[in-house]
Amino acid sequence: MGEANDPVVPLRVAMVGNPNVGKTSLFNRMCGVRAKTANFPGSTVEARVGAAVVGGIELELVDLPGVYAVDLDLPESKLCRDCLAGRLDGCMPDALLVVIDATNLARGLRLFKSVASAARPVAVALTMTDLAQARGLSIDPERLAVALGVPCVASNGRAGSGIEQLAAALRDAREVSPQVLAASLSPGWVDETAASIVGGPNSIGSETDRWTDRLDSAFTHPLLGAIVFISAMALVFFAIFRLAELPMELIEGAASMLGGWVAATMPEGAVSDLLVNGVIGGVAGTVVFLPQICLLFFLLALLEDTGYLARAAFVMDRLMCRFGLPGQAFVPLLSSHACALPGIMSARLIPDPKDRLATILVAPFMSCSARVGVYVLLVSILFPNSPFLAGLAFAGCYALGAIAALLTAVLFRRTILKGKSRPMVLELPPYRLPSLRSALLTTYDRGLVFLKNAGSVILAICILMWWLSAYPKAATPEEALALEARAQTVAAQVESAPDDAAKETLAAEADTLAAEAEVLAARAQQQFSFAGRLGNAVEPVFAPLGLDERLTVAVLTSFLAREVFRSTVTVLVGSGDSDDDTRVADELRGATRADGSPLFDAATSASLLVFFVLAMQCLPTLAVTRRETGSWKWPAVQFAWMSAVAYIAAFATHLLVQSFGGAA
Template sequence: MPDERSASALSSTASRTMARIAMVGNPNVGKTSLFNRLCGLRAKTANFPGSTVEAHIGKCTIAEPIVEIVDLPGIYAMDLALPESKLCRDCVGGRLEGLEPDALLVVVDATNLQRGLRFALSLAASRRAMIIALTMTDLANARGVSIDPNKLSDELGIPVIRANGRSGVGVEELARALHQARPIPFAHLEAARAPGWIDRQIEGSLGGAHSVGADEDSLSDRLDSAFTHPVLGTICFVLLMIGVFVAIFRLAEWPMNWIEAAFGWLGAETAAILPTGVLNSLLTDGIIAGVAGTVVFLPQIAILFFLLALIEDTGYLARAAFVMDRLMCRFGLPGTAFIPLLSSHACALPGIMSTRLIPEPKDRLATILVAPFMSCSARVGVYVLLVTILFPTNALYAGLAFAACYALGALAALLTALLFRKTILRGKSRPMVLELPPYRFPCFRTAFYTSFDRSVVFLKNAGGIILAICVVMWWISAYPQSEAPPQAQALVAEASIEGISADHAETLLLEASVLTGQHQQQHSFAGQIGRAVQPIFEPLGLDDRLTVAVLTSFLAREVFRSTVTVLVGTSDGDDDDRVATDLRSATRADGTPLFDPATSAALLVFFVLAMQCLPTLAVTRRETGSWKWPALQFFWMSGVAYAAALLTHAVVAGTLNSVGVLL
């Protein structure tokens, strides 16, 4: 335990030039918005070995000298057996290397002074220098309660500053006062530990032990009646989620197009500047194309986290978790699991990252394992292609098939969760105990910071892995390099004959390019592997070309479209209908359609359920701390996908044979 500092002013330890302050407090007390006000975008996210809990570290430059602030997760008590509490215990106790604080900034909710002061007094045992930030005073004032921070400061013997992270009121004063943090003097601490001291303080400075928040809050009551109602609450939640999804897909469309265009330009420029060869191919086909494939999802992720932060800030998210708990617990998951599962519809990576909201380890693990079943945006391109092939003229059937893909993914996730919770993750699930924070107008600033932070974490986590995958994928597709086939060489020779029209020459060269691409794919390592495992996929109706396309999409499912168009010999492009028409007319060696209805339906089901995203496996490894869980995730999902696709192929083929109907 550190020695009590005699000096009142905060001083940094000898090894550091900057004092470090750990920010602690209960959940929902306005800690994050206060931290964002103090540190802005200068913060970074820190993870701790063996833990999924995060802390944010930033520099407060509002007042001199600059201090480092560590924003610890919100906890209810230091001595609870929860990862968040352990992290706070270790940090406050100086057991986290490189994060030992010189002082504690305790954030206390003025509307819940009883709980906040009890928490602050529990921290006094550490003998760290302390300062209290009193938040939510505006809410307390609105309830007719005025609080005197000076009086409280006199009683505790440490600075107590009123500060509002949302409006910024008092933040500068707090920043200046950070250096006046000091341990609670022994005499004050002894007095404060006497029974009834907190009640007396509240009575003395606030006008009654039950005055804060004890009054009837009719608006909150009415809102809670609606939002937590089993039927009305579920309808509200579904409508809100539909709105969120529409917003994500609509708003993200423009920046996604810009990102694609920017990377397209970069790839073209790089290809033009560098001489043709391995480096050119690696940079343009491997790294730039691969990184573009990741970064393109950034707008969706940023918008998703922005909207989720806004919704959370209003206090609604806790009500939604409350409503969903009833449904989710039937599948062995807590109500809070719906947030990661929902996020996974944009991308499984942030979805899995957001499972940190779930306190119970087995609940969290089950959610991580099933999150990739949810239809992410990378699947959308494949769904569109296969649904258009299946139902080229019937928009209603196409729409229903598209919706069924999402429903199938969600159903598979819930049933898998139920199975895992009853077998390998068996154990008593922690029943819901959830604080429902007061309703508030959301703070856009906090939502922006949250979105920015999550986006940076996503890029850092996924970027490195994706980059490595891109290089591997490029290599197995590009090597061993083979010469252009004789037919392609003949076409090139024909195009160079004098007197041939420019248009015809261009057509011949394009045809030669397609044949060369096909030849390269078939003779690459990926093609060789595809041919070797083709018998496994034959029952699904896949020939060797489709097998290669499916295998390469195990790295990232969105490459299926480009791979299959190369292998089949059609040209890729933005026009879904034209690509689908070309693929629909493609044939097998025996002349039968390559994409017959049974094969297309089986492929669609396979893509809904299969684990075809290496970055997701890597993030699962990182979040679970073991390769055992991503391995289980991969084999389970792929096995389920294969079985379901096999069944689909048999049913569709059998039905068509017996009814004699052609779709």
């Protein structure tokens, strides 16, 4: 025994159980928000670690991924083996909590049997006892405890029942006795034990759940199931776009206010510029997607909890397997239409590591909301007088992205991600009402992971990109100085104007002159900066796509984020005002090259459009890919492949449109 003033060492407990047995509900009930997702080195799957004090007992819980057996050749089974052997972080668990579904006692007992030999104290949590009762089964935890020789408690993470008793059982956990271990090796032990607890295996699952049958008939029907799934996803998609709108605007507004306050408070200079444009502007540009991410994970958690998502994966597998992807890949790919960041993060639904990696790599091909602004601009330039053709081109952009994603998936699964996929064998859990608490905790966890990423990798990237665009500082061009001087002169005349109308005219003229001076200064800075010089240097690379040095700079800066293209191109080519779609499109349509030919001819506009559909121009996405794959190798592959595909497709488009006379 320790001294009275020794710090209390929490009991470290590893939670093991089959998938869908309510293990994570128990974990969430005990830990609440005091939990975090842990990616252990060398592991492609994750576990959650949390702290809890239940009934005065301090616990450190490790929620291992659901497994059907710990000795399978699967990443989640390996993680469990490593945890049980103390290889995860060098700490052996003090006790194991085996979570067993009362409606499927035999399967739970097989798992118990496979972990019993770990020579660690064990306790058993018997879950789903309410469902077992509904099926006419009566299971006595005390009899199970006697049969297994370890404490056994009926618990329900959703309702919160049996939690204190479970903590006490963990405190009293004991190693499985040699007698039980020896007995478990005998053939028939699982069935005999199950029979002695529930009155014989004949009674297990003998009732057909009519409601499950009816719902499954609809949800897993090849046609009706697909319609239901697409409708459900459309609702999720709509919610992500609509409900996230207000919080996104609030975040943008708050960032803008903060930036304004910093700019007003701090003396003008490099530090202020770094904070306003590098740190606040860059991080806000990523954090603005937090509402979409939270909403997506909240809705997916609810759907998963109802048991529906497994059926949806079952239905979509028929389509997705043609492209080397599992049915579960449909959700991340569809979510990527809102934003690739939540799409990539939701690829965690996919159990097979290669399938998951393939999905992550192709998800950014899907047209996200950040591309919409660029599509609108370029489609307006291409088809100014034909809303029908403009609409067709717009839809074509979405189709092109999806086709590129699916073909890339086929290619990757046959080359760099070659190998046998896990066969599609899905457990379809029983339908039930979702737990709001669990969904909120999942949302909180995912949101936190995203924010940590935004505060580290993405922040560093934003600062680097700011520096490349802001330095070295260019001298203000003489033309801009002259305009500023004229603006000041005109402004000085406002007061002495004879009437209000004249005052207004003069004030407007002063504003216009000042804005023109700002655009000229910004244009000079863009071209003089490292990013601008890089643009000029690589202009010959982009010339085959029809881009001059200004468009090359605009494309290069948009590698930070696609939406930057619009503001950069209006600064470099137009008047700098990027608010009005029609006006910007008109201005750009009238822009010319050095030889006087139109800058945005049909061939160049089309090739730019194709380039923006296919290119990887989102640093936060690369950062999230790195986080989800655990290495920089895969974001590098993603970037290189998407850029190459975009370049080749844009070049081909340029040639094709030119051959139809689109250069004029």
